[in-house]
Amino acid sequence: MIMTDAPAPRLVPVNAIFADDIAEILVAITTADTIAEVAGKVAHHSEGKRVRARDAEKVVYHNDRILAPDQTVAEAGIAPFDHVRVDYAD
């Protein structure tokens, strides 16, 4: 067995919206998810379903700032019930 001091990832339910979709939705992410993974989890519910998919990079906004894609949710300080916006990079 490999012992590690890293805490187990915790569930972080967030209020999220993708691009110009028509509704904010509940998305479950974890503290260990990278921001790139968060973008994918949010987009999963909208892209190609209500929002036309574009071949473009996605960016994640939290508290009016763009997060680095390789950061984790814990590092970015995203807390349960926070709002996260995912959009295509202009």
Add this chain to the structure above:
Amino acid sequence: MLRREEWQGIVRDVDWTPTYVDDDALYPEWMSGGGKVPREAWKRWEESYKVSYPEYVATQREKETSAYAVQAALKRSKAFETLDEGWKSSTKLHFGGVALVEAAAILAELKMARFGLSPAWRNMAVFGALDEMRHTQITLLFAHEFVSKDPQYDWAQKALHTDDWVSIALRNLFDSSMGGANAVDMAIELPLTIETGFTNLQFVGLSADALEAGDVNFSNMISSIQTDEARHSQQGGPTLEILAEHDPVRAQWTVDKYFWLSARAFSAITGTSMDYYTPVENRRQSYREFMEEWIIDQFMRTLKDYGLRRPWYWDEFMEGLDTWHHSLNLGLWFYRPTLWWKTAAGVDEASRAWLNEKYPNWETIYGDKWRVIAENINAGNIPATLPETLPWLCSMCHLPNCNPSYGRDGKWRVRNHSLRHDGMTYHFCTKACRQIWWEDRDQLNHTTFVERFLLGEIQPMDLSGALGHMGLTPDVMGDDAHNYAWAKSFAPAAPGQTVPAGGE
């Protein structure tokens, strides 16, 4: 024999002079709600249209006879079978959303009949209670006739007993305006704001659409109800007049708050019914046109008559007339398994032309979203048109946060409206819902469906658990009203066009 005019003025003003208890015990503040208004001021309370009990009974008997005669005649016809499935959904939404609200309104009227601060008001409220009893009965009976043909009609009886998210939203509005309110606030919230204003939308506007759609039975039923609303809704005017004179701040807030919350609820119920569920060839007016003619003009006159100001949220409200019900319709359609009616997309070619004529921004905001959905349907990818998570529901009105606005960034986007309180983040559909929640947060006691989910009250914590919690079974779960036929009117995706990233 005295003529009515000779005795009624005395009879309707008969009051008790208590000797064993004081007035505060008979009319406690928490039930009567007199507040800053001096007790004597309520003696001026006067309804504009007076009625005696014998007249009331005779008129109601006529209405009942007429409504049931039409129903009996139509029972022998095939009228029901010829109705459009989308239109039927308007009626299912009405039956489920309204029938037991009428029952709750009996208790609301009885509260005013007992705790109203003028004998004339209490008298009028007794008629109101009898009215609401009739409305409950007639609505349940008319729906019951169709239960054997379609089990979704059973939700006339069931909907408000469940924790379906739409039911919770309606309970949140009506528990607050009827169950929890004192008599004075209630007279302004219910008869003045909801019944003088918004029931016109559902009972007059939808009645006209019902006739156009060939549903004589439904039109007959709601027209019969509306004649009562027009009478007992008079309780609002005299109450507001007295309150506005002695406590204009409270009068303004109560009107503003319930106009807003009613507008939110009716955009979901009536907005979708008028602009999407009613077949396009049967629509008399758009929802926006109807709101402007029947609600806004009248509301502005009411404000002026009582010396009140235009609500602080007016610009946000007017902008919402072009988006709220369109977003809700798309959302309701996408979340159709969570409903007790079959949602009509209402976006076939003719409907889109009509929507674009009535709402110039419709194509910009909604056109391509429906196109993406249609492309998935046409590709046989129905799973991509069904939800895998919950929409975030507004902590105030309990409807989805789905109201796009045009921002300084030059984009139509749903903007986040949130606040933190006691270590918790709350999200709202609009700035006005957030403001109302903040001002009256101690009065609110319903948690939204999403909050219940996150608190672990819904198990298992997935969509099947959510549907179970809502009381939905496969035989009543909503689906597309027209078996997706409308999607054919959209061109298939162009070669090379990216369609279902979330699809196949």
